[in-house]
Amino acid sequence: MTMQRLGNSDLQVGRIGLGCMGMSEFYGAAEDAESIRTLHGALELGVNFFDTADMYGSGRNEELLGRAVKGKWQQVVLATKFGIQRGPDASFTGVCGRPEYVRDACEQSLRRLGVETIDLYYQHRVDPQVPIEETVGAMADLVRAGKVRYLGLSEADADQIRRAHRTHPIAALQTEYSLWSRDAEGAILDTCRELGIAFVAYSPLGRGFLTGAITGREALAPDDYRRHTPRFQPEALEQNRAFVTLVQDLAKAKGVTPAQVALAWVLHQGDDIVPIPGTRKLDRLRENLAAVQVRFSAAELTDLRNRLPTAVGDRY
Numbered sequence: 001m002t003m004q005r006l007g008n009s010d011l012q013v014g015r016i017g018l019g020c021m022g023m024s025e026f027y028g029a030a031e032d033a034e035s036i037r038t039l040h041g042a043l044e045l046g047v048n049f050f051d052t053a054d055m056y057g058s059g060r061n062e063e064l065l066g067r068a069v070k071g072k073w074q075q076v077v078l079a080t081k082f083g084i085q086r087g088p089d090a091s092f093t094g095v096c097g098r099p100e101y102v103r104d105a106c107e108q109s110l111r112r113l114g115v116e117t118i119d120l121y122y123q124h125r126v127d128p129q130v131p132i133e134e135t136v137g138a139m140a141d142l143v144r145a146g147k148v149r150y151l152g153l154s155e156a157d158a159d160q161i162r163r164a165h166r167t168h169p170i171a172a173l174q175t176e177y178s179l180w181s182r183d184a185e186g187a188i189l190d191t192c193r194e195l196g197i198a199f200v201a202y203s204p205l206g207r208g209f210l211t212g213a214i215t216g217r218e219a220l221a222p223d224d225y226r227r228h229t230p231r232f233q234p235e236a237l238e239q240n241r242a243f244v245t246l247v248q249d250l251a252k253a254k255g256v257t258p259a260q261v262a263l264a265w266v267l268h269q270g271d272d273i274v275p276i277p278g279t280r281k282l283d284r285l286r287e288n289l290a291a292v293q294v295r296f297s298a299a300e301l302t303d304l305r306n307r308l309p310t311a312v313g314d315r316y
Contacts, residue, residue, distance in 0.1 A: 001046030007198030017049030019278030024057030028221030097127030230313030
């Protein structure tokens with residue numbers, strides 16, 4: 001695994017990281033034993049950038065990662081997030097960026113993970129009721145206290161990124177980015193590059209859609225949250241299938257898989273972009289990692305971009 005520095009930090013991460021969310025929730029039933037095998041396999045394959053959040057499984061994902069990586073944290077760059085609140089029944093109750101909440105959320109994450117320091121701590125969503133300077137100021141206090149090494153934001157706009165960065169250096173921005181989710185191009189990516197902030201791309205496989213594995217909503221488990229998102233409604237799915245056809249044609253021409261084409265495209269958008277595809281299966285992890293070997297010429301990238309359809313349906 002090729003290693004690189006992550007934005008405004010001294011963290012060295014692999015070219016592809018691992019999103020852990022689906023190991024605990026959102027994509028149907030998961031087995032902890034299988035997820036732990038995948039996490040261990042990831043370490044053996046050279047993956048060192050693991051991404052979780054306190055809201056994934058209402059804390060269970062952090063606990064799972066803590067069990068799996070216990071005694072091996074020196075091999076891992078750990079990223080987790082705070083800010084999306086859930087009630088005792090796991091319902092979503094809002095977004096919070098109040099300083100006292102930031103401190104409490106960090107303490108709980110440290111306990112669940114079983115670590116003393118979080119390498120990269122993200123604000124999961126910006127709280128519109130709290131100035132971002134106050135939230136990032138509280139996050140900066142965690143850095144000074146030795147509980148966090150570097151700070152990140154998730155799904156922030158260009159102005160919010162600048163304001164946060166003036167308060168304390170931001171190492172990374174995490175935002176959805178893929179062939180069918182290119183909203184970050186323009187002001188957001190330009191701002192990150194101007195300020196030396198790494199861009200961490202979540203859902204680089206289009207929540208699995210770009211792999212071609214989701215032929216219809218019936219392919220999704222009853223408790224899969226994608227069933228309730230705009231792009232996975234029947235009419236939108238049918239129109240968005242144009243993305244899958246394009247990716248499959250490219251994959252066939254190159255002798256690789258659709259997932260590898262989709263990931264390779266993200267990788268080719270810049271060395272400052274680190275995709276974190278999620279999976280709980282070791283064979284899928286191996287497939288994803290092979291995307292670093294897929295090459296596009298400048299002409300191929302231009303042709304692909306010119307042929308991209310417009311996604312139907314909002315991301316959320």
